[in-house]
Amino acid sequence: MTDSRPNTSDYEQLFLNDTPLLDVRAPVEFEKGSFPQSQNQPLMNNEERQKIGTCYKRSGHDAAMALGHSLVNGKIKADRMAAWIQFTKENPDGYLYCFRGGERSHLVQSWLKEAGIHYPLVTGGYKAVRSFLIEQLEESIEECNFVILGGKTGTGKTRLLEHLPSYIDLEGLANHRGSSFGRRIGGQPSQIDFENRLAIEFIKSRNAGRTTIVLEDESKLIGRCCLPLSLKEKMQKAPIILLEEDLETRVQITFEEYIEQNLFDNICAHGKDTGFATFADDLLASLDRIRKRLGGARHQELRTIMEEALLEQRDHNRSQKHRDWIRTLLRDYYDPMYEFQLEQKSGRITDCGNCRQLQQKYSNANLNKLFSE
The missing domain is CATH 3.40.250.10 (Rhodanese-like domain)
Known part of the structure; x- marks a missing residue:
């Protein structure tokens, strides 16, 4: 050279x-x-x-x-x-x-x-x-418009994001699915790394002329990664597209992401036996983290079902029993919380539909024009 x-x-x-x-x-x-x-x-x-x-x-x-x-x-x-x-x-x-x-x-x-x-x-x-990235991040948040993709747990919001013409995957940048069960292999980036990655995504979006950006509905924290205050405040005022799926579809999506994909990732990282043990420990620990909010009796009931499902999966390679605790957790724990939160946002909902309907409508849409008003 x-x-x-x-x-x-x-x-x-x-x-x-x-x-x-x-x-x-x-x-x-x-x-x-x-x-x-x-x-x-x-x-x-x-x-x-x-x-x-x-x-x-x-x-x-x-x-x-x-x-x-x-x-x-x-x-x-x-x-x-x-x-x-x-x-x-x-x-x-x-x-x-x-x-x-x-x-x-x-x-x-x-x-x-x-x-x-x-x-x-x-x-x-x-x-x-x-310093440049911090400036670009704040400038981008100020100048860009946002559309929020909302929906109950398990509707597949991240999957839909990937079919939209202008989006930033906050959960992907944070390497976390955003719930108590959201930990992923590889751990999360530092807060600074998360902010750097976010700023870079904004730079690329704006350079490509994408100034209206779809973001998944998130709380202030995605795991341990904290959204910039200015971004969270602007997200709280942005229009919402609501992704709606029936309960069994959501059970299937949750099963694929949190059981099949998580187990696959752990086996790839640790090998078959250690990978399964790590997967099982993480799953049980995730449930234990919400014990107080579930209440002792309901937590123990779900933990028993989860333990039985893990034993059946380990010993007989059958994983369908996981659907039982997933269904209960979605219906009785996550849905009431989301419905309460959605009531506070009802005036911002501009559209709703299932994944097929929303993908068909927005996958080739010019979001800059669609949400310019």
Whole structure:
């Protein structure tokens, strides 16, 4: 790689093009917040970073720099150089960055240059890009119009979203289905990562001319990820399309997503036996989390049915008994809560129908025109 590309401050294009990014910050920094297309190959690990920070406070910049060069030297430096070089070969159009676009990224850039590789960096580093995304997020929330897709638990709102021309999947970004049973394999992103992902989705939508966006009806929290206050406030005033399905259809959708898909994901992640055990433990723990709201007797009744269903599924590969507790939970627990909440929103409902009807009506619709008034 001999061609010299300039450093960039065009943050928008980084995300519109899903440009690969080499993050040379320490792992602890990366875990607090990063970008979807970034890969962490640190200049310093967490322990080294801490030592250098302590040295800087006690003895100043020059001493800290000297310590850094002594810690990242020899085989350690060679191994890290090898990882960076491999990244540049696999991602010739990428960029590298550190926290502020300062000494760490410039040092990595200079070491790569010594190896004959001219690799550009993101000016301003993570801090500047994060500030840009925060600004874009708030600007997008202010300028975009929203349509809320509502419906009882199990109606398949996320499935319908995917057939609409302009949507953002909040639950997908949060990696959580939004209910007490909503945990997914891989865990949730940090709050900062969730906000970054959301901002990037808005950037892509607006760049494509989509300024009226469908969002699934969500509470303030999706698992542990919190919606921006400005977004939640605007969602509470937006028109609602109501997805309606009969109870048995909802039981089937819930069964497919929370039983079949969750078990499949766990087996893929952990293997057959451990995967099933993890799936079963998570399911029981989800029910236990709503014990107080269910009441002791109803919780115990549902837990017994769930335990029987899990045993039958494990020992005889029959999973249909799960439908019994799903049906009861939907009808007697989730439906009354949603109906109460829907009463407060009834004046905002602009349309309703089942999945087939709404998909037929809106899948090719220009939502910008449809909800412009």
